[in-house]
Amino acid sequence: MTPNSNDFNADALAALPLRENLRGMTPYGAPQLDVPVMLNTNENTHPVPTDVVESIGAEALQAARSLNRYPDREFTELRRRLAAYLGEGLTERQIWAANGSNEILQQILQAFGGPGRSVLSFPPTYSMYPLLAEGVSTRYIAGIRNDDYTLTATSASVQVEEHAPNIVILCSPNNPTGTALGLDVIEAVYEASDACQSMVVVDEAYAEFALEGTRSALTLLPGRPRLIVTRTMSKAFALAGARLGYLAAAPEVTDAIRLVRLPYHLSSMSQATANAALAHVDSLLATVEEIKVQRDRIVDGLRELGLRPAVSDSNFVFFGGLSNASEVWQRLLAFGVLVRDVGIANHLRVTAGTAEETSAFLDAMRRILEDAPELAQ
Missing domain, CATH: 3.90.1150.10 (Aspartate Aminotransferase, domain 1)
Known part of the structure; x- marks a missing residue:
């Protein structure tokens, strides 16, 4: 990993009483x-688009009038709009949002990981997964892909049975390879995780760009209370600067996330921006x-x-x-x-x-x- 800036001073950092598992690490960041x-x-x-900029500006102006008050802690309107966007019969009780999908993943690890627990993923994949795991003292297990970087249902399920992780993260479409997983892989991983009761997370940050016929893991949510699908508004919605990520899962999963979220973690401005954007889905x-x-x-x-x-x-x-x-x-x-x-x-x-x-x-x-x-x- 490369430091976010030239100001990162590893030598000075080493003199602090840092947690041992963080020593020697450098911050995530692209040049x-x-x-x-x-x-x-x-x-x-x-x-x-201009119409979206204007709508966000109007919503932000309205939100600014009440910045002396805390935001809606449950961001009810946003969850309702996100559920409507995703479809699949989802309700607002099945939706959770945070400051980017990275915070969503962090909250999942805080709720279901931690000391003495483990998370399995399959590199090469999103390089934040091990960093997020270290941040909450969760042991990261690097699974194995085929030589062409693909992942089969048989291979993935065997590795879940072997390692018995508390959390499995599947990235689809995968970053950096760009390839989506077949639903058979996700189904096989979920079934293999029954014995160890793993939470299975499917990171669909790039789902809107998938090739014709590629099916989302959202279709697998019914009857699978340990399955979580994460999304973001950073990519397809062109809102990387707004920092808005979200998940869809069983209502009890969002209840679990409430136990670890910070109070009022999603600002009034973030909610206003996302709500305005979701009123212009077609344009975005x-x-x-x-x-x-x-x-x-x-x-x-x-x-x-x-x-x-x-x-x-x-x-x-x-x-x-x-x-x-x-x-x-x-x-x-x-x-x-x-x-x-x-x-x-x-x-x-x-x-x-x-x-x-x-x-x-x-x-x-x-x-x-x-x-x-x-x-x-």
Whole structure:
């Protein structure tokens, strides 16, 4: 992991009486560089539509009039709107929200993890999972994927039976590979977890970008009280700066989360922003189809260059076939294009942005490989 800024001082930190399991760690963070084309953090690079900006402004102005009072602790209206957006017969009692899906995951770990407990996930996957686990002193178990980074129902269920974790986290579509899990994998994991009564969390941060026919784990919630599906408004809704994540689960799960949440954790401004956005779902999600077009264009373009992009259900593309990923990353940066080096040999990850950003990335890749063909394996 890289520090969030140059101000992080590991030597000074070491002198403090820090918890032992936090010693030697560095904060999570992707490079934040001022470049023309930023395609490294899977943001929706399209601007928030004007009608949504105006609606958020009006709602925020109204909320500002009562900032001397605490916000609605239960954010009732927001939960109602989120349930209506997700559909699947969900009610507000099955919805919980927090400051980004990371806080949702943290609250789940606080409620169901902790000292003497464990969480199983399957790297390469979202790199925050082990950090969140360490933050609440939960033992992190790194499961195993196939050589092509896929995960089968049989393999996943066998590993659950072997490790008997208290929590299993499945990322679908997976970050950084971009591939979605079949529902058979989630069903098999849930069944395998019966013996140890694991909570099974499906992180669907990129669900709105999934390929046609990909089914959400939301459809599996009925009759599965230990299943949790997490979502975010950061990606498809283009609201990364608003920090709003949420989950859908059985009502007793949201009751469990109430035991660990901080008082009034979701501010009046956050609630106002999310409520205004959810009144304009069609406008906000209009860019999703365009992003899918650019994602598929990236896949096709990289294949034409002789590289090996993975089929993606997300708003980014994970690609291999590089002899030196770090060198390609550096050369792309010289062209003003910032992508993500995810630390996997011979691979990089690029966000699908606007048509212009996609062209800039593909043009830069073409020029790099023309100049240094040895960088492609």
